[in-house]
Amino acid sequence: MSRAAMTRQAWIGAGKGAVLPFAILMLVMLMVVPIPATMLDVGFIVNIMISLAVLMVAINVAKPLDFSSFPTVLLFATLLRLALNVASTRVVLVNGHEGTAAAGHVIEAFGHFLIGGDYAVGIFVFMILMIINLVVITKGAGRVSEVSARFTLDALPGKQMAIDADLNAGLLTPEEAKVRRQEVATEADFYGSMDGASKFVKGDAVAGVLILVINILGGLILGTVSHGLSMSEAAEIYVLLAIGDALVAQVPALLLSIGAAAIVTRVSSPMDLNGQITSQFGSHRAWTPVAVILFILGILPGMPHLIVLPAAALAGYVAWKLKKGADARAAVPPPAPPAPNPAAIGWDEVSDDAALGLELGYGLVGLVDERKGAPLMARITGIRRQLSRELGFVIPLVRVRDNMALAPNAYRITVGGVIVGEDEIYPDELLALDSGDLLNRIEGRAAKDPTFGLDAVWIPPAQRAEAIVAGYTVVDAATVAATHLNQIIQTAAADLFGMDEAQKLLDALKDSAPQLVANLTPNPLSLTAIAAMCRALLAEGVPLKDFRRIAEAMADVARDEPDPAQMVEKVRQRIGALIVQTLVPVRMPLPVITLDASLESLLTQAVRTGRDATHPIEPGLGQKLVGAVSSIAGPLLGEGRRFALVTSPLARRALSRLLGPHLPDVPVFSFLEIPDGKAVEVIAIVGGEVPQTMINQEVDA
Structure with a gap:
């Protein structure tokens, strides 16, 4: 450049x-320095032009803040009008005796054209304009400004806190937060300024009345005393000029009052005022009743038919055009979505955030087809509802989808993206399970039940009755997959529980026990620690149904025990009654397997020696222990009996970790977890002889 x-x-x-x-x-000079009548005419026209421009801008803005300079503009426009009033008063009083043209052609035109040269009519017209401006528009706009300013200032701290919360949550960048804060501050300043600016308009209207009175009284006195005019001549000249001057100033004042009222009564919208009104009045449902009512009025005797009936016809035409436009828009089909770009790769293609997944081969898609009743989906919903009640937290949704890479009749279950189960089922056949007590065997496709590992055969539906008579348990393909999924969810409950689930449990508990939650988290336990303890309980089959008792136990234990592992053990001891009742009803004795005294002592010594080790039990001893427990527990599990292995509190955790991978259905309790007075039934002793008679004894926890 x-x-x-x-x-x-x-x-x-x-x-x-x-x-x-x-x-x-220049405004100050107008008030002090005398100016000729020609410049006064120019000033009045400029005043009207500015007032019209302000009104148009106020109507066309989309939201009030788009005209944030309005309070200052209103101040300067009011000062201009008052300065012109002072200058015109000077001209009228000095040169008014020369005739109505002495104060300029604008004042003369308003005096003759608007009021017909009759000053009495002018006084009444001016009074009506003053009532409209001062009592109606200015008073209403002032009240709206006052209320808007109060509400905006009261809401300012909440808006600032909301911006800070969005910023801390990552929903806003620092730059966006800065812009939002500036908008909130500007809004508060604007409505506060408008509250004060409305007083300018009101004061201007009052000043117009006082200036009119001064011009009339001053003109009558000067005309009769200084210029020798009679009272009637002085009144005809000076009152006419005073009224013309007042009307010249009052018309722009009325325009500014309307602009101020339009600004403060606006509701933020993407459209301007014209667009808002057009869109909100653009419904044929509003205009049709108008046309009907006007038509009824038009045919009544004595009504001006030539005026009312054309108005009814016009309203009917507007309603017809709006209805026709609405029907045309409804008939236009929505635009087709853009065709997917084959070269584009979405995040959903490379990530899978589903906690539970069920993938089906294309031969099994009919099991989830709504047109065929979707039998598998109904069973999955029932499983989730039932397990949510049993485990004490909401089981996440199961994402079901087809997988062309699988065999046609194969399915695959995933937990957190890890494949934990898969098998094949045949949707057009039934699975006959060998219950172990068959009268005769039937022919079919040999298989293994994926849930319990029982021998089974796939048979056609026509053989269902024959299989039941033979002693088989017959289930359909959807039930096989659903039962397998049920077992997987129970086994993987700890993997499905996270911090979000822990927070929801705490939120639900807060409604009934707010003090308990307040004394539990964030001190002494963080949300992470609570979630970890809940996962540890779920991993060993302890449900979270009575989370209040579990939370109370956590709060009591956390004050004295810093070690997370020992904390879980002590929580188990506090909720022993909850754990035991998952195995047997209250009135039944608890069947238990115990360890021989020497084996118990050896195991306790091993745990004490390797207290900090992940697996403190020596591998050789552990292998023999697993074999001994398996030989006793295997037949009992085969009979469907429920029991627990009971050991010392010191060895419980190590023994549970040792047996878990091999005997997941054998719970391991400590002596202290069995409630006082609970009857137990020793059904076997590992490392000793099985009692000849069942031993009932009371065990003090």
């Missing part, structure tokens, strides 16, 4: 910056 261009831009910038100070200086 050349130096001349830079200099020119600098002069232009300086000129723009000097416009406002120069305009303010």
Whole structure:
């Protein structure tokens, strides 16, 4: 850019910056320095032009903050009008005896054209304009401004806190938060300024009345005393000029009052005021009753039919056009979504956030087809509802989808993206399970039950009755997959429980026991620690149904025990009654397997020696222990009996970790977990002889 261009831009910038100070200086000069009538005419026209421009801008803005300079503009427009009133008063009182043209053609035109040269009519017209401006528009706009300013300032702290919360949650960047804070501050400043600016309009209206009275009284006195006019001549000249001057000033004041009222009564919208009104009145349901009512009025005797009936016809035409436009828009089909770009790769293609997944081969899609009743989906919903009640937290949704890479009749169950179960089922056949007490065998496709590992055969539906008579348990394909999924969910309950689930449990508990939650988290236990303890309980088959008792136990234990592992053991001891009742009812004795005293002592010594080890039991001893427990527990599990292996509190955790991978259905309790007074039944002793008679004894926990 050349130096001349830079200099020119600098002069232009300086000129723009000097416009406002120069305009303010001119306002002061109008009040002090006498001006000719021609310049006064120019000032009145400029005043009307500015008022019209302000009104148009106020109507066309989408939201009030788009015209944030309005309070200042209103101040300067009011000052201009008052300055012109002072200048016109000076001209009227000095030169009014020369005739109605002495104060300029604008005042003369308003005096003759608007009121017909009759000053009495002018007084009444001016009074009506003053009532409209002062009592109706200005008072209403002032009240709205006051209420808006109060509500905006009261809501300011909450809006600032909401912005800070969104910023801390990562929903806003620091730059966006800064812009939002600026908008909130500007909004508060604007409505506060509008509350004060409304007083300018009200004061201007009052000043107009006082200036009119002064012009009339001053003109009558000067005309009769200084210029020798009669009272009637002085009244005809000075009152007419005073009324014309007042009307010239009152019309722009009325325009500014309407603009101020339009600004403060606006509701933020993407559209301007014209668009809002057009869209909200653009319904044929509003215009049809109008046309009907006007038509009924038009046919009544004595009504001006030539006026009312055309108005009814016009309203009916508007309703018809709006209805036709609405029907045309409804008939246009929505635009088709853009065709997917084959080269684009979405995040959903490379990540899978489903906690539970069920993948089906294409031959099994009919099991989830709604047109065929979706039998598998109904069973999955029932499983989730039942297990949610049993485990004490909401089981996540199971994402079911087809997988063309699988065999046609194969399915696969995943937990957190890890494959934990898969098998094949045949949707058009039934699975006959060998219950172990068959009268005769039937022919079919040999298989293994995926849930319990029982021998089974797939048979056609026609053989269902024959299989039942033979002693088989017959189930359909959807039930086989659903039962397998049920077992997987029970086994993987700890993997399905996370911090979100822990927080939901705490939120639900807060409604009934707020003090308990307040004394549990964040001190002494964090949300992470609570979730870890809940997962540890679920991993060993302890449900979270009575979370209040579990939370109370956590709160008591956390104050004295810093070790998380020992904390879980002590929580188990506090909720022993809950754990025991998962095995047997209250009135039945608890069947238990115990360890021989020497084996118990050896195991306790091993745990004490390797207290910090993950697996403190020596491998050789552990192998023999697993074999001994398996030989005793295997037949009992085969009979469907429920029992627990009971050991010392010190060895319980180590023994549970040792037996868990091999005998997941054998719970391991400590002596302290069995409630006082609970009857137990020793059904076997590992490392000793099985009692000849069942031993009932009371065990003190």
